[in-house]
Amino acid sequence: MDVVKGLYEVAKQRKETKQEGSYTCYLFEQGLDKILKKCGEECSEVIIAAKNGNNEDTANEICDLLYHLIVMMVQAGISVEEVEGILEERRQKIGNLKTFHVSDHNT
Numbered sequence: 001m002d003v004v005k006g007l008y009e010v011a012k013q014r015k016e017t018k019q020e021g022s023y024t025c026y027l028f029e030q031g032l033d034k035i036l037k038k039c040g041e042e043c044s045e046v047i048i049a050a051k052n053g054n055n056e057d058t059a060n061e062i063c064d065l066l067y068h069l070i071v072m073m074v075q076a077g078i079s080v081e082e083v084e085g086i087l088e089e090r091r092q093k094i095g096n097l098k099t100f101h102v103s104d105h106n107t
C-alpha cells in the first residue's frame, strides 16, 4: 500500500498544482470522462495481456490500470484509507464462497 499511497499523493498534488508536461495534470484537465475511458482501456489491455500469457506485459498493464484507478480515486475524492479499510474488513472474513443450488439457478 505504500507505493499506492505515494502515487496517490503525487496525483493529488498534480490536481492541486499544474505542472508543465505532466500527464496526470493532462488527465485532470480532460476530466472524469477521459479518466474513466483510460481506466476501461487499461483494463482491456490487462485482460488481453493475461490472455496472451505474457506475465511481464500483464504486470506492466496492471501498473497502467492501477495508476489510472488512482487518478480516478483522486478525482472522485475516494481515499486510499477508505479502500484499505474495506480490504481489511474483507480480510477478516474467510469462506466467502456462496453455496450454489441448481434450483436457485433455475428461478
Ligand SMILES: N=c1c2ncn([C@@H]3O[C@H](COP(=O)(O)OP(=O)(O)OP(=O)(O)O)[C@@H](O)[C@H]3O)c2ncn1[C@@H]1O[C@H](COP(=O)(O)O)[C@@H](O)[C@H]1O
Binding pocket: 007, 010, 014, 019, 021, 022, 023, 024, 025, 038, 063, 064, 067
Ligand atoms: N504511474 C504513472 C503512469 N503510468 C502510466 N502513465 C502514462 O499513461 C499514459 C498511457 O499511455 P497511452 O498510450 O494509453 O496514452 P497516451 O496515448 O499517451 O494518451 P491518451 O490516450 O490518454 O491521450 C502514458 O503517457 C504513460 O506515461 C503514467 N503517468 C504517470 N505515472 C506516475 O505519475 C507520476 C507523475 O507523472 P506526471 O504527471 O507525468 O508528472 C509519475 O512519476 C509516475 O509515478
